[in-house]
Amino acid sequence: MKEIAIGIDIGGTNTKFGLVDRAGNTFNEGFIKTHQYEKADDFVKDLAGELKKIISIQKGECTIKGIGIGAPNGNYYRGTIEFAPNLRWKGIVKLADLFKKYFDYPVILTNDADAAAIGEMIYGAAKDMKDFILVTLGTGLGCGFIANGEMIYGHDGFAGELGHTIVIPDGRQCGCGRKGCLEQYASATGIVKTVLEMLEYSYRDSKLKLLKKEDITSEEIFEAAKAGDKIALDAFDYTGKLLGMGLANAVAITSPEAIILFGGLSLAGDYIFNPTKKYMEEYLLNIYKNKVKIIPSALNDKNAAILGASAMVWKNL
Amino acid sequence: MKEIAIGIDIGGTNTKFGLVDRAGNTFNEGFIKTHQYEKADDFVKDLAGELKKIISIQKGECTIKGIGIGAPNGNYYRGTIEFAPNLRWKGIVKLADLFKKYFDYPVILTNDADAAAIGEMIYGAAKDMKDFILVTLGTGLGCGFIANGEMIYGHDGFAGELGHTIVIPDGRQCGCGRKGCLEQYASATGIVKTVLEMLEYSYRDSKLKLLKKEDITSEEIFEAAKAGDKIALDAFDYTGKLLGMGLANAVAITSPEAIILFGGLSLAGDYIFNPTKKYMEEYLLNIYKNKVKIIPSALNDKNAAILGASAMVWKNL
Numbered sequence: 001m002k003e004i005a006i007g008i009d010i011g012g013t014n015t016k017f018g019l020v021d022r023a024g025n026t027f028n029e030g031f032i033k034t035h036q037y038e039k040a041d042d043f044v045k046d047l048a049g050e051l052k053k054i055i056s057i058q059k060g061e062c063t064i065k066g067i068g069i070g071a072p073n074g075n076y077y078r079g080t081i082e083f084a085p086n087l088r089w090k091g092i093v094k095l096a097d098l099f100k101k102y103f104d105y106p107v108i109l110t111n112d113a114d115a116a117a118i119g120e121m122i123y124g125a126a127k128d129m130k131d132f133i134l135v136t137l138g139t140g141l142g143c144g145f146i147a148n149g150e151m152i153y154g155h156d157g158f159a160g161e162l163g164h165t166i167v168i169p170d171g172r173q174c175g176c177g178r179k180g181c182l183e184q185y186a187s188a189t190g191i192v193k194t195v196l197e198m199l200e201y202s203y204r205d206s207k208l209k210l211l212k213k214e215d216i217t218s219e220e221i222f223e224a225a226k227a228g229d230k231i232a233l234d235a236f237d238y239t240g241k242l243l244g245m246g247l248a249n250a251v252a253i254t255s256p257e258a259i260i261l262f263g264g265l266s267l268a269g270d271y272i273f274n275p276t277k278k279y280m281e282e283y284l285l286n287i288y289k290n291k292v293k294i295i296p297s298a299l300n301d302k303n304a305a306i307l308g309a310s311a312m313v314w315k316n317l
Numbered sequence: 318m319k320e321i322a323i324g325i326d327i328g329g330t331n332t333k334f335g336l337v338d339r340a341g342n343t344f345n346e347g348f349i350k351t352h353q354y355e356k357a358d359d360f361v362k363d364l365a366g367e368l369k370k371i372i373s374i375q376k377g378e379c380t381i382k383g384i385g386i387g388a389p390n391g392n393y394y395r396g397t398i399e400f401a402p403n404l405r406w407k408g409i410v411k412l413a414d415l416f417k418k419y420f421d422y423p424v425i426l427t428n429d430a431d432a433a434a435i436g437e438m439i440y441g442a443a444k445d446m447k448d449f450i451l452v453t454l455g456t457g458l459g460c461g462f463i464a465n466g467e468m469i470y471g472h473d474g475f476a477g478e479l480g481h482t483i484v485i486p487d488g489r490q491c492g493c494g495r496k497g498c499l500e501q502y503a504s505a506t507g508i509v510k511t512v513l514e515m516l517e518y519s520y521r522d523s524k525l526k527l528l529k530k531e532d533i534t535s536e537e538i539f540e541a542a543k544a545g546d547k548i549a550l551d552a553f554d555y556t557g558k559l560l561g562m563g564l565a566n567a568v569a570i571t572s573p574e575a576i577i578l579f580g581g582l583s584l585a586g587d588y589i590f591n592p593t594k595k596y597m598e599e600y601l602l603n604i605y606k607n608k609v610k611i612i613p614s615a616l617n618d619k620n621a622a623i624l625g626a627s628a629m630v631w632k633n634l
Binding site: 177 | 470472473474567600605
């Protein structure tokens with residue numbers, strides 16, 4: 001009988017789910033609106049109902065091996081979501097336990113970037129790798145470190161916050177309360193901040209000046225860069241410079257075979273990959289130069305988060 | 318019969334060796350002068366002769382389980398020393414292979430800081446830890462990262478160069494060719510540089526001003542600090558600040574249970590531990606605050622390097 005994992009990706013707006021086989025084919029995907037639920041209990045109750053529906057469609061044709069959940073501030077050891085700023089549920093939410101009320105399958109929860117890293121290892125660009133780093137460039141900068149073929153969760157389950165290493169002492173104010181964190185520069189939000197600063201201080205013409213400040217997004221910056229807009233190109237260069245610096249420091253710690261870029265800003269392709277590679281090589285210690293690949297995610301974009309979450313089930317078998 | 322590991326610590330000046338039992342008791346220690354040997358072959362030949370002598374003393378009373386070697390720029394995967402700036406042997410030296418000419422035991426080689434980390438895990442302050450960082454504060458800043466109970470060697474065997482993460486962009490010139498590396502500030506050499514800068518720019522009285530520049534060492538600075546010398550105390554504070562910043566970034570990556578400080582500068586005790594703890598906590602992301610211990614090495618100082626090297630034999634059994 002076909003073996004299937006359930007993948008769940010909890011986001012601030014939507015929670016996506018689906019069934020996934022060992023080869024990474026997804027079935028019966030669906031979603032519910034996360035932000036509609038004031039209480040995590042009600043959220044899990046409705047989500048469990050949806051999952052039971054899609055499981056029943058496959059009934060008799062497959063065995064469910066477990067449930068993998070990727071969530072913001074997810075803690076692998078405790079199966080909890082802890083103080084997630086973008087969710088309505090405050091404090092510590094024992095999410096894995098809530099699921100166990102409805103299912104007998106193993107429930108494995110971790111943060112979304114760690115799930116994406118395991119997804120790359122099971123289905124994606126890191127199938128044969130034992131040492132790599134996955135970096136998600138979205139609203140923030142998320143990160144998962146794999147060393148010796150294992151996820152580095154750390155002592156407390158919260159390892160991998162490369163986005164909160166300080167690259168510019170006393171730099172941009174970060175939501176974490178400190179200043180100069182990498183994610184304030186190298187993320188979809190970061191590049192927008194860079195462009196806004198550049199527009200304020202530059203006399204150069206730019207089609208981005210025609211937009212309202214609040215309408216400038218990383219996608220608009222990408223479009224402008226493709227059209228040769230100098231401010232947009234400079235913003236990608238600066239973003240790649242700081243990302244390259246942050247990655248060079250990470251390489252000095254875990255010496256990975258590759259760094260996989262994932263998420264919204266990584267879709268800008270060469271515009272972000274080229275400066276990141278160039279500056280990372282510049283900042284790297286000699287012994288690491290020309291050894292570390294920077295490659296794009298190989299997960300299907302649409303289902304990447306579901307794939308990542310489901311991958312933990314296979315990894316933990 | 319008693320099981321014994323051979324520990325060898327190769328330094329620029331001396332190479333120390335000894336027999337070590339599983340509990341960390343050392344026997345029959347000795348040394349030869351590393352820098353006397355122009356060729357690695359001759360060095361290994363003489364060292365093998367010395368080792369055979371001490372093995373023969375124990376003959377019939379113990380079984381040798383293997384040889385562990387800690388060396389500057391040692392590579393675990395290849396058993397090589399690669400481009401070590403402080404040794405006379407240039408390029409890549411296949412040291413483990415040279416030993417195999419003389420012995421049938423397993424030979425395990427890694428860099429000195431990694432060996433020290435494994436030493437702490439087998440005999441020392443990290444016996445029950447699965448996630449910790451060992452930092453040696455000597456001439457440079459060496460580092461070993463343990464995650465999931467395993468050494469992070471990285472893809473190429475050169476992981477753990479926290480000393481070469483950049484903490485001050487365009488800061489002090491480092492021997493590696495780049496600028497602002499952590500070890501230029503947080504090491505025995507780094508604190509001397511800090512004091513020399515402070516003496517040059519400060520009108521304050523200091524007993525360190527009575528010394529010739531070339532006579533200022535980290536030990537002299539420690540003595541001055543104990544006597545209440547303000548420049549010496551400021552230098553420890555600044556060293557702890559940069560070390561605290563570097564460690565905070567490392568914690569964000571591997572989220573360790575503890576950081577163990579080892580080597581010359583760590584012997585300054587509270588003078589280095591207190592500012593390092595204070596500033597690390599200041600720089601830490603909220604989720605890590607008040608969770609990570611900074612503790613001294615628990616290895617016997619005199620034999621620490623031999624212990625570290627021998628520990629790899631037990632770890633790899």
